[in-house]
Amino acid sequence: xxxxxxxxxxxxxxxxxxRPRIKKEVKAxxxxxxxxxxxxxxxxxxxxxxLRGFKDILPSEQKYWNLIREKAExxxxxxxxxxxxxxxxxxxALFVRSVGKETDIVExxxxxxxxxGGESICLRPEATASAVRAYxxxxxxxxxxxxxxxxxGPMFRYDRPQSGRYRQFNQxxxxxxxxxxxxxxxxxxxxxxxxxKELGIESNVQINSxxxxxxxxxxxxxxxxxxxxxxxxLCEDCKNRISKNPLRLLDCKEYRCQAIAEDxxxxxxxxxxxxxxxxxxxxxxxxxxxxxxxLNPYLVRGLxxxxxxxxxxxxxxxxxxxxxxxxxxxxxxxxxxxxxxxSALGGGGRYDNLVELLGGRPTPAVGCSIGIExxxxxxxxxxxxxxxxxSPDIFIAQLGEAAKRKALVLFESLRxxxxxxxxxxxxxxxKNQLDNANKLGVKYALxxxxxxxxxxxxxxxxxxxxxxxxxxxxxxxxxxxxRLGL
Numbered sequence: 327x328x329x330x331x332x333x334x335x336x337x338x339x340x341x342x343x344x345r346p347r348i349k350k351e352v353k354a355x356x357x358x359x360x361x362x363x364x365x366x367x368x369x370x371x372x373x374x375x376x377l378r379g380f381k382d383i384l385p386s387e388q389k390y391w392n393l394i395r396e397k398a399e400x401x402x403x404x405x406x407x408x409x410x411x412x413x414x415x416x417x418x419a420l421f422v423r424s425v426g427k428e429t430d431i432v433e434x435x436x437x438x439x440x441x442x443g444g445e446s447i448c449l450r451p452e453a454t455a456s457a458v459r460a461y462x463x464x465x466x467x468x469x470x471x472x473x474x475x476x477x478x479g480p481m482f483r484y485d486r487p488q489s490g491r492y493r494q495f496n497q498x499x500x501x502x503x504x505x506x507x508x509x510x511x512x513x514x515x516x517x518x519x520x521x522x523k524e525l526g527i528e529s530n531v532q533i534n535s536x537x538x539x540x541x542x543x544x545x546x547x548x549x550x551x552x553x554x555x556x557x558x559x560l561c562e563d564c565k566n567r568i569s570k571n572p573l574r575l576l577d578c579k580e581y582r583c584q585a586i587a588e589d590x591x592x593x594x595x596x597x598x599x600x601x602x603x604x605x606x607x608x609x610x611x612x613x614x615x616x617x618x619x620x621l622n623p624y625l626v627r628g629l630x631x632x633x634x635x636x637x638x639x640x641x642x643x644x645x646x647x648x649x650x651x652x653x654x655x656x657x658x659x660x661x662x663x664x665x666x667x668x669s670a671l672g673g674g675g676r677y678d679n680l681v682e683l684l685g686g687r688p689t690p691a692v693g694c695s696i697g698i699e700x701x702x703x704x705x706x707x708x709x710x711x712x713x714x715x716x717s718p719d720i721f722i723a724q725l726g727e728a729a730k731r732k733a734l735v736l737f738e739s740l741r742x743x744x745x746x747x748x749x750x751x752x753x754x755x756x757k758n759q760l761d762n763a764n765k766l767g768v769k770y771a772l773x774x775x776x777x778x779x780x781x782x783x784x785x786x787x788x789x790x791x792x793x794x795x796x797x798x799x800x801x802x803x804x805x806x807x808x809r810l811g812l
Contacts (some may be wrong), residue, residue: 367536375427379485379493381699389714390702395478397661398498398696401521402476405513407500410475412456414482418446424455424680426571426630431601435483437493449482454631454693455684456678457501462686471504472691478698500674503681503692509605511635511676511692512611518639518694519617526710528642529620529671531612535605536573536626537597538633539679545596546572556586576624583770584624592623601634608635618642627675631683635692636675641704671704672696719810721763721789725756725775733774736784736802743803744812763789770809772802 338529357610376382383391402409418438424468425431431451450456457475460466466473478498485491500517502510526750536542549572557565561580568575576587597605612619619637627636674694681689705712724733730751740747750762756773763771773785773794782801789793797805806812 342721354526369710375493379487381492381494387702390705391698391713392715393641393712394698394701394703395499397521397524398478401517401524402500405474405517407474407476407502410457410460412450412453412477414450414480415447416450419450420455420459420684421451422449424458424629424631424684425452431483431628435485437482443744448807451483452629453479453483453497453499453695454501454629455680456560457499457693458503458677458680458684458686458691461503461689462684466787467504469685471679472502472510473504475501475503477501496698497695498698499693499695501691502690503691506604506678506690508607508635509611510731513609514674514692514694515608515619515637516615516617518674518696521696522639522701525705526708527671527704529639530642531617532640532670533581533609533612533619533624533635533636533637534593534622534625535597535601535634536632536636536675539599541596541601542573542593542600545591545593548591548596549573549575550727551763552590553586559583559586565730571630573626576625577628580591585751587624590624594621594623602682604634613789627673631677631680632675633678634676636673637694638670638673639696640669641671670697671700704806716746717767718746719769720745720747720806721759721766721768722749723756723759723763723771723773725754725773727774728779729774732779734802736772736774740803740806745806745810760787770806 329694350689399409418436421436422432427433436448436451438446441447446726457477460471461475476499478496480494480496481493484493487493498521500514502514519529549708550568553560553564553568553572557568559582559584560568560575561578564578564580564583567578575583576590578584578587594602594605609619622638625636626632627638628779672694674692676690676692678686678690680688681691706782722733722737722740724730733751734751737747737749737751746765748766748768750759753759753762760771768789771787771789773787775785776798778784778799782799783796784799785794786797786802786805
């Protein structure tokens with residue numbers, strides 16, 4: 327068909343439809359806007375609440391955290407440990423393989439979920455497995471051994487919230503990888519003991535050896551045989567542990583299970599010569615430094631990767647939360663109700679097979695972790711005086727917009743010169759600003775107003791004596807150095 331005839335045919339078709347109809351269709355299209363996306367969570371007037379088992383660390387609490395961090399870092403560096411920061415998210419399989427399928431952490435407490443890529447990941451419940459993964463991933467086996475690492479950070483467990491225990495909690499940890507020598511076991515225990523001693527917390531070491539897989543095999547058989555005769559008196563968890571994880575029978579918190587454990591076979595009687603000699607040497611090192619410890623045959627720790635030395639740090643007698651008549655029981659690991667007390671401030675042990683288990687070469691290792699929240703709770707219980715951060719020496723006060731601009735410049739100049747300074751630039755009244763200066767406990771206040779700006783001076787006020795002097799603005803840094811002895 328010729329183009330001219332085709333155009334005419336198209337025009338006729340359009341004419342038949344009529345213009346009004348076309349306009350209505352256009353208008354309808356304009357009006358048909360897509361519906362706005364609905365929010366994932368409907369807005370409500372209810373105030374958002376903190377999740378159960380989690381905690382805000384407020385400014386008033388920071389002095390305790392600063393004290394712990396400073397002490398942990400200072401101690402670690404002194405003993406030759408280097409800092410490592412590990413990711414909070416890891417593959418779930420990392421902890422299933424290392425911590426153990428039958429442990430409470432994996433069965434009940436791990437925060438695990440499937441990400442958008444279909445991988446099973448989790449919030450780390452502990453950091454030793456992460457440190458071992460990092461050791462393997464980054465070829466640390468090629469570094470001079472042992473590799474000594476420390477970390478400070480949050481862990482996550484869906485645990486029952488209670489005193490000193492949260493679902494997000496923080497730990498200070500030490501890991502020494504690449505050496506069998508029992509002196510490393512002793513050194514890490516000594517570091518833990520010194521950490522609490524320097525914080526003013528009296529403590530004692532609960533220690534045991536759970537041997538190696540070789541000598542544990544026969545011991546487990548003896549343990550299972552004993553517990554089968556006591557099965558009717560066990561809690562439901564322990565009845566399952568007989569076949570799944572018999573060592574954990576000794577670690578149960580239930581009083582009736584603890585009573586049964588008292589007559590259970592002790593693993594020290596089944597240690598092979600290598601494990602026995604290793605344990606004796608650890609104890610000899612502790613004796614040399616007169617570190618108080620208690621041989622605790624029921625201590626096994628709750629993770630599958632431990633071998634040989636295991637230990638916990640408990641508050642000393644007289645520093646427990648219970649009354650004096652119950653203090654001895656708590657030091658022995660029981661509370662007033664007879665259940666095993668959650669009194670351990672930290673713990674750890676040797677894990678010689680974990681690196682190989684996670685795909686690396688056979689590598690001995692030992693480590694520990696200390697609960698920061700529990701340590702802070704103990705500091706508070708003991709009424710220890712923890713100083714706040716250093717108070718500023720100088721406060722800058724100002725009156726008027728021009729003075730405020732000049733005060734901003736002065737603040738930066740003094741900061742660059744290394745002075746400890748404070749301000750309340752959002753306040754306008756002099757009284758409010760000087761009240762803040764008094765609360766901060768500063769030694770001197772610098773006051774800038776319209777008069778001082780025009781004269782090129784500044785008022786220097788002694789906050790203790792209340793005496794004010796007019797100082798040449800250009801000489802104020804020299805004058806402050808002289809008065810502060812800098």
